[in-house]
Amino acid sequence: MDVGRRSAGTTxxxxxxxxxxxxxxxxxxxxxxxxxxxxxxxxxxxxxFDELTADDDARSNSIAVIVKHLxxxxxxxxTDFTRSDGFSRLAALCGx
Numbered sequence: 001m002d003v004g005r006r007s008a009g010t011t012x013x014x015x016x017x018x019x020x021x022x023x024x025x026x027x028x029x030x031x032x033x034x035x036x037x038x039x040x041x042x043x044x045x046x047x048x049f050d051e052l053t054a055d056d057d058a059r060s061n062s063i064a065v066i067v068k069h070l071x072x073x074x075x076x077x078x079t080d081f082t083r084s085d086g087f088s089r090l091a092a093l094c095g096x
Contacts, residue, residue, distance in 0.1 A: 040067070 044052060044063065055062045061069075 044067070047063070052064045053062045055065075
């Protein structure tokens, strides 16, 4: 059954996250992270320091500040993620 097209009232069996993630899943996460990191690095290499640190008149964050926040968030989310924070919330949502 396609999860994205479930009808109202459809339920799916919930399984707790009691086993370690398969190595191929972790490898997939690492490859995807490396891909997006490379995209971001290549995009930023095209900018000057002034462009990276500039903010506009709307008082929005610069690219540098946004990247700093993203890095901190990802470090927090991916450090020991199977036993803390986001993953435990995901497990709770799925009945784990």
